[in-house]
Amino acid sequence: MEHKTRIKGNVHYVGVNDRTKHRFESMWPLPYGVSYNSYLIDDEMVALVDTVDICYFEVYLRKIKQVIGERPINYLIINHMEPDHSGSLRLIKQHYPDIVIVGNKQTFGMIEGFYGVTGEQYLVKDGDFLALGHHKLRFYMTPMVHWPETMMTFDETDGVLFSGDGFGCFGTIDGGFLDTKMNVDKYWDEMVRYYSNIVGKYGSPVQKALQKLGGLPISAICSTHGPVWTENIAKVIGIYDRLSRYDADEGVVIVYGSMYGNTEQMAEAIAEELSAQGIKNIVMHNVTKSHPSYIIADIFRYKGLIIGSPTYSNQIFPEVDAVLSKILLREVKGRYLGYFGSFAWAGAAVKRLAEFAEKSKFELIGDPVEMKMAMKELTYTQSENLARAMADRLKKDRKNNE
Ligand SMILES: Cc1cc2nc3c(=O)[nH]c(=O)nc-3n(C[C@H](O)[C@H](O)[C@H](O)COP(=O)(O)O)c2cc1C
Ligand SMILES: [Fe+2]
Ligand SMILES: [Fe+2]
Structure with missing residues (x-):
């Protein structure tokens, strides 16, 4: 069966939609809702990238199992610890007790502080590498985009960038998650509103991150909010670049x-x-x-x-x-x-x-x-x-x- 979750190769979308919440972070209205995106790389070793808001755990687990059935997940990569993404971490750990959490020095303190979760860790620094089999992942530290532990994960095999909140926007995923398969009009204003309110203070860390990612051959941006960007990559990076330079x-x-x-x-x-x-x-x-x-x-x-x-x-x-x-x-x-x-x-x-x-x-x-x-x-x-x-x-x- 062809999975509807497939982005490309063995990379799958397993995110969820929040059409209930009135205000993101108790402050920002959500006229089009918001998605919490998580991704699954179904390789010899299985890796889950970020999780979702805890309210959607059951939907989330079902999506994961649609892809990998009862097979275990080997790695949970945590690009960002804000609870809209880390919320399901403790429950994932309960369902997959042998999972190895991948994060940086800042990440693990937060995992213990927020969730009391300890256990086997895979601690990564800037430029470190993890092979899942076919897929080879490299980690880029992007601190203060917009929390201190934020990092991005680049799949060098397929050119997929898992960017955390970077390049995110408000707005649910209505049906397809690929930008090529939907009308993306509603997301552009919501991207400016998301960036300016959530990330807006951190223009300089965003610029540093953009420079670090500059040379990568990116074929897809998988952020934690909004569509998976493929044919709009230049536009999306352009918006984040201009906004983070306070250009107007x-x-x-x-x-x-x-x-x-x-x-x-x-x-x-x-x-x-x-x-x-x-x-x-x-x-x-x-x-x-x-x-x-x-x-x-x-x-x-x-x-x-x-x-x-x-x-x-x-x-x-x-x-x-x-x-x-x-x-x-x-x-x-x-x-x-x-x-x-x-x-x-x-x-x-x-x-x-x-x-x-x-x-x-x-x-x-x-x-x-x-x-x-x-x-x-x-x-x-x-x-x-x-x-x-x-x-x-x-x-x-x-x-x-x-
Ligand atoms: C509740 C309230 C408090 C006000 N406090 C002051 C004040 O402390 N000093 C002052 O010069 N005018 C004060 N004003 C008058 C307004 O600043 C002034 O009438 C202004 O033109 C109102 O502009 P507006 O018509 O755009 O609301 C107050 C008006 C209201 C309704
Ligand atoms: Fe965040
Ligand atoms: Fe977020």
């Missing part, structure tokens, strides 16, 4: 809070002027409507960022503050920043935004606009000036890129 497209994200619509009118005036100046990519996010994960994704996407907030109890509007801290947490680099705010009796929002501007090290564009209560002629003029300064800065880059 021409465009402006306007992020604002507004209780009664006055601050929002400043945002509208800025957006209209940006458009009049020929900027096409303008994304407006009302912070209390848009989930922060979409805001962060758009900030990774576009070079311009304009933030606005009313004053609230002598502070910046709390929901805007939450976005500011998310930007700082991810150490986003190289954005053009403008800001504006409002108050009725003693302004605080614009002051707080000035502090943020300092911390972010972004290039400040135009003059900040502060409005008392509601829009006046002067507020329109100042908002338009800010928008024009941003548009000019973006257009200067256009010329430089020509």
Whole structure:
């Protein structure tokens, strides 16, 4: 019987779909769900690469047995210890007590700490090698993509890269798992949202990993979330490369809070002027409507960022503050920043935004606009000036890129 699980040769997909969870890591909405991918190499020695969330263990075990029946698994390779992948580790060990766990120095401390599992270990360092028979695996340490123990496993026989969360994206596997056999449209935005929110802070470790993998003859990327990439490898690596360099497209994200619509009118005036100046990519996010994960994704996407907030109890509007801290947490680099705010009796929002501007090290564009209560002629003029300064800065880059 031809296995529906076959990726190529003896490499099989044995992952599962989560269509139940509302928020990944209790934070990130999953409109298209998420998959937890695991892979089985059915060679003279059988190797399982990563596991799945514990909630899906029974489905997972059934998939494994569809491929290898009652034969034992010799190795469990752990590329990443986050519980969405290591969750089934203890149960796998119970079902396959002789399994040898393959990991690096950091991995085994976590296995014992999270699961109390000890036993025979195969400890690998950067560049180490494991032969399964036909398949020859090499291990590459890729620390801090996005945990300290993260590594990748490359099958030198078939050119399959088991990349852990690297190159992952949100979105379940609906039927086929191979990119050649499905419409992959929904995954691209979800890849940007996944990268920027989950991995976003670790641009430099991702760049180091990309350099390390640079010369490998990769024919398939098997990450732990989303499709198996074959015909889209260059595109997928390109997305991760650009995002991890904090490289961005021409465009402006306007992020604002507004209780009664006055601050929002400043945002509208800025957006209209940006458009009049020929900027096409303008994304407006009302912070209390848009989930922060979409805001962060758009900030990774576009070079311009304009933030606005009313004053609230002598502070910046709390929901805007939450976005500011998310930007700082991810150490986003190289954005053009403008800001504006409002108050009725003693302004605080614009002051707080000035502090943020300092911390972010972004290039400040135009003059900040502060409005008392509601829009006046002067507020329109100042908002338009800010928008024009941003548009000019973006257009200067256009010329430089020509
Ligand atoms: C709950 C609440 C608290 C506020 N606290 C302050 C404040 O501490 N200082 C101030 O100058 N204005 C304060 N304001 C006034 C708003 O900052 C001001 O009216 C602003 O224009 C509101 O913008 P919006 O219409 O976009 O919500 C407060 C308003 C509300 C509703
Ligand atoms: Fe992870
Ligand atoms: Fe993950």
